[in-house]
Amino acid sequence: MxxxxxxxxxxxxxxxxxxxxxxxxxxxxxxxxxxxxxxxxxxxxxxxxxxxxxxxxxxxxxxxxxxxxxxxxxxxxxxxxxxxxxxxxxxxxxxxxxxxxxxxxxDWDYFTNKEQSFSVELLEKISKKTGVKSILGNCHASGTTIIEQYGEDHINSGMPICYTSADSVFQVAAHEESFGLANLYTYCEQVRELLDDEKLNIGRVIARPFVGNDASNFQRTGNRRDYSVLPxxxxxxxxxxxxxxxxxxxxxxxxxxxxxxxxxxxxxxxxxxxxxxxxxxxxxxxxxxxxxxxxxxxxxxxxxxxxxxxxxxxxxxxxxxxxxxxxxxxxxxxxxxxxxxxxxxxxxxxxxxxxxxxxxxxxxxxxxxxxxxxxxxxxxxxxxxxxxxxxxxxxxxxxxxxxxxx
Incomplete structure (x- = not known):
């Protein structure tokens, strides 16, 4: 065969x-x-x-x-x-x-603003949906750069790092231990549901877990998960x-x-x-x-x-x-x-x-x-x-x- x-x-x-x-x-x-x-x-x-x-x-x-x-x-x-x-x-x-x-x-929908990529209205709805008060980031960024920039604040505050790029994506970086991998997945699932409910045609919500103690050794893990719309x-x-x-x-x-x-x-x-x-x-x-x-x-x-x-x-x-x-x-x-x-x-x-x-x-x-x-x-x-x-x-x-x- x-x-x-x-x-x-x-x-x-x-x-x-x-x-x-x-x-x-x-x-x-x-x-x-x-x-x-x-x-x-x-x-x-x-x-x-x-x-x-x-x-x-x-x-x-x-x-x-x-x-x-x-x-x-x-x-x-x-x-x-x-x-x-x-x-x-x-x-x-x-x-x-x-x-x-x-x-x-x-055409996909995109978050086109390089800074303040997600609107205040959307962030308020995400906060209400997830129960997580606020986020860090809210910009276009490289996935490795943004965890170096915000990773320590994230561990101290418990706020997820949310960012996007030129692609149709909503990406969420969070520490596997301090935030929790299961919590990250749940957060991304809730964001996916919200974007769909709001009729925002965003291709993927991506969970980007990382580990490490500080900016000098933060490293993304293999537990990434993509929440895509169907073809x-x-x-x-x-x-x-x-x-x-x-x-x-x-x-x-x-x-x-x-x-x-x-x-x-x-x-x-x-x-x-x-x-x-x-x-x-x-x-x-x-x-x-x-x-x-x-x-x-x-x-x-x-x-x-x-x-x-x-x-x-x-x-x-x-x-x-x-x-x-x-x-x-x-x-x-x-x-x-x-x-x-x-x-x-x-x-x-x-x-x-x-x-x-x-x-x-x-x-x-x-x-x-x-x-x-x-x-x-x-x-x-x-x-x-x-x-x-x-x-x-x-x-x-x-x-x-x-x-x-x-």
Whole structure:
């Protein structure tokens, strides 16, 4: 029985998208810019022979007409291409929903004010709903910076740290011990309910727990939880799950992104190696017709948003070294898909996502080298999965299943 393994290299863009001007992201290129920065600082090219052989560098060159130093050859196995996003935003849910066949063609609501992001009226309603008198923060911020700034006040006052970003999010940071993890989850659930009741179309409320004694050692933990709205229609995950032949398995934050709809097995993991290990373990265990869907969040949260091109490059090299482990466990009918949900160029001003093409890399033991070219929507992946699992077609996207099956 064939299985689909989907690895989302969170934030791994490969060149600015056709509509990047609208987002102020013209010339953003997560891959090319981090590779160039790595070469300039380390005086050696990024070492990615396995990804290069799948066509990653070739896809980036086609998408952006950029070249840069790297160690690795030309495409020789698998299929490669690059996809543009048709969803209205460059956020996490939009990217993931679109890749599963459901683009977001409406506009999210946002908290656009950089300071005093949440109105007095909304905060009063949150206080009444939660019983928590007040908050700290109330601004656009980086998740690591804001706990350094407000973490000690939070421990002393018991007030949660609430903040947002350019995405459609309401984020809540709280100390796991002094505030309590269960209390944090309850607070976020109540905020989610309130935003829905107020008809505010905010994509996610995110619980961001942390530990530590003071600003010098505060550290976020792996107990993050996302409270998302549901996708606007059934994704390909729903269709495969309803077929009731195999499993749809979430590794990492995938289940939260889809509000746990279309998922019947959930595995939490923290850290790049832990996410990879959990995915490999599912490949070992699941012998039936299944989707194993993993988000490698560390590329985004640890390196993209923190504007760390060197760390990003090293993480990419590490993923490259571990790729053969996937190949060894896959059977003849398995297909590995590698893509991203948006860009987050670590050399770009600010700390927000960037509007970019994302890679479409495909590996199976039977594919030699196929150029998939430019794809007009991330939904081509969802349509391909639908054909692979013989479920009804999605409303968006063009399948490339025949091209990778010849």
């Amino acid at each position: 064939s299985r689909a393994i989907i690895l989302v290299i969170d934030s791994f863009g490969i060149g600015y998208a056709p509509d990047a001007d609208k987002f102020g992201d013209r010339s953003a290129n997560t891959f090319a810019n981090l590779a160039q920065a790595y070469y300039q600082e380390k005086q050696q090219p990024i070492n990615i022979p396995n990804l290069a052989s799948l066509g990653l560098v070739a896809a980036c060159e086609q998408a952006s007409n950029r070249t840069f130093p790297y160690v690795g050859g030309k495409p020789e196995k698998g299929a490669y291409g690059y996809a543009a996003e048709i969803s209205s935003g460059k956020d996490t849910p939009s990217g993931h929903w679109e890749m599963t066949g459901v683009p977001v063609l409406f 606007p229609s059934k994704t390909v995950l729903d269709k495969v799950c309803a077929k009731n032949v195999g499993d749809v398995i979430s590794v990492g934050k995938i289940a939260d992104i889809f509000a746990h709809q279309g998922i019947n097995v959930t595995t939490k993991a923290t850290g790049l190696d832990a996410l990879i290990d959990a995915t490999l373990e599912h490949i070992k265990q699941r012998k039936n017709e299944s989707i194993i869907f993993t988000n490698l969040v560390n590329f985004d949260q640890d390196y993209g948003h923190r504007r760390d091109p060197i760390g990003y490059a090293k993480a990419l090299e590490h993923l490259d070294r571990r790729l053969p482990e996937f190949y060894q466990l896959m059977n003849d009918e398995d297909i590995l898909f590698m893509t991203a949900d948006h860009g987050c160029d670590p050399t770009w001003p600010g700390s927000d996502h960037t509007r970019e093409y994302v890679p479409q890399l495909v590996y199976s033991k039977s594919i030699k080298s196929v150029n998939l070219g430019e794809r007009n929507t991330f939904a081509d992946l969802g349509q391909t999965i639908a054909e692979m699992f013989n479920v009804s077609p999605m409303d968006y996207g063009t399948s490339y299943f025949t091209e990778i099956s010849d």
